């Protein structure tokens with residue numbers, strides 16, 4: 001007897017939304033990323049392993065739903081050498097950190113909203129989904145706290161950021177308006193060996209506007225996670241936006257943005273105007 005009795009303990013059927021396939025069918029053709037793969041052992045002989053794998057499954061189910069369950073989105077600004085070069089500004093001495101509200105998430109199928117009289121820029125980014133609670137962690141340990149990844153757009157209202165700068169006010173209205181954080185599906189941690197070397201690209205209406213490796217980042221993924229964790233506790237499902245490479249630019253109503261991350265994921269969003 002393998003895993004069949006587990007469903008009553010952890011209710012992972014609901015967690016994984018396994019659909020209509022029977023549990024027994026799920027034992028066959030298990031792929032690397034498939035949670036059922038975890039259950040190919042004898043649970044009576046390995047009760048400790050069984051319980052740890054159940055919690056691993058529950059945690060991955062939780063993380064794959066990060067845009068619903070995550071409690072914050074933390075962004076890093078000016079984190080690419082190429083962007084700093086384009087903007088003719090020096091590299092920041094420390095990460096520049098801002099927050100986006102989770103109400104700004106949208107998923108594929110939803111539309112980016114742009115106020116008619118304002119300018120909103122696209123910025124393609126690697127998103128890091130936090131896998132376990134981290135507070136004041138070292139750079140050396142930071143990668144252990146990653147639960148997975150996503151492709152993200154850090155939509156930025158530059159009209160609002162310009163207004164804020166004039167008043168020495170925070171950037172919030174420029175970063176965290178509704179629809180400001182389009183995200184892809186969850187990418188399991190194992191799919192990306194090195195988050196500091198993945199390729200990001202973005203096309204606006206079919207024309208390539210951004211294309212860069214995360215190796216161009218000023219602060220590495222570990223440095224960003226460790227730095228942020230000195231100030232705020234990162235929790236499972238939180239998202240860290242690692243910054244945008246050069247090529248950022250404005251969108252207009254009816255534009256179509258298409259972007260991708262390695263050969264792992266692509267996503268497409270269209271833009272519509274809303275009243276300012």
Ligand SMILES: CC(=O)CC(=O)C(=O)O
Nearest residue numbers: 076077078079156243244
């Ligand atoms: C002002 C910005 O939008 C900077 C930013 O978010 C970035 O990724 O760089």
